[in-house]
Amino acid sequence: TSWGVTTRLIGALIMTHSDDKGLKLPPKLAPIQVVIVPIYRNEEQFEAVVSKAKEIAAGLKAEGISVKVDDDDTKKPGWKFAEYELKGVPVRLAIGPRDLENNQVELARRDLGTKETIAMDAVVARCSELMVEMQDGMLASARAFRDENIREVETYDEFVKVLDEQGGFISAHWDGTEETEDKVKDETKATIRCIPLEGDKTPGKCMVTGKPSERRVIFARAY
Missing domain, CATH: 3.40.50.800 (Anticodon-binding domain)
Structure with a gap:
């Protein structure tokens, strides 16, 4: 670092x-x-x-x-x-x-x-x-x-659609495991770019596994 x-x-x-x-x-x-x-x-x-x-x-x-x-x-x-x-x-x-x-x-x-x-x-x-x-x-x-290029999604299907059609940053819930992050990377080439220090910290469900998620993270493809 x-x-x-x-x-x-x-x-x-x-x-x-x-x-x-x-x-x-x-x-x-x-x-x-x-x-x-x-x-x-x-x-x-x-x-x-x-x-x-x-x-x-x-x-x-x-x-x-x-x-x-x-x-x-x-x-x-x-x-x-x-x-x-x-x-x-x-x-x-x-x-x-x-x-x-x-x-x-x-x-x-x-x-x-x-x-x-x-x-x-x-x-x-x-x-x-x-x-x-x-x-x-x-x-x-x-x-x-x-901010105009950050899009919130709730499901994995929605995530893939937005990623392919619009790109940019995607705000989604993640269960905090490497396995889920690796799955998203392998299937879409998108990775977690950051865990925002500010913004919405409302808990939810992971878009991939449905498991509890402490907060949203930011995904994107590297170019």
Whole structure:
């Protein structure tokens, strides 16, 4: 048994939160929580925009937010946008000459894929707010998806039907014996994935043997 971070845990993180564009990292796990991408056309604009980006970065760091100012002049902004989206950086800020004139910043959220325009003097507070909002939102979304894919069954025939036609997790009563678990595995390739610490603990009858069951467990096929 390992109580540390394993490759399976990392895989679960990726499968739970990511999409076709790449990773979606919860803020608490993201090495870089905010990336600032300067947009410019000449050296003069570069210096002005990067100066403001570093000023904002200092404010974010003071709030305990990990931030990177990507002032690499060998990559285009579009390339950087795609790169940080792929890496799952929670928040991306884009600043250009027009933003400096209007005293604003474009903010993009990785979790929802949305953009908003924020006043310069409000961007640090908004990013701090988003660290909590995004963390809570991603957890709630993952839990909702999990719960939507748990199906309760009472009989073994129902178990097999749901497993073959719908898949996902199946909540069923089990008599606590290895023999019953082995029978289910041999006949359906499904195994007990976990015994929930929370949820319904109402006793019942084992779906296979009809013997007393202390509580439901979660079955599923491994893929």
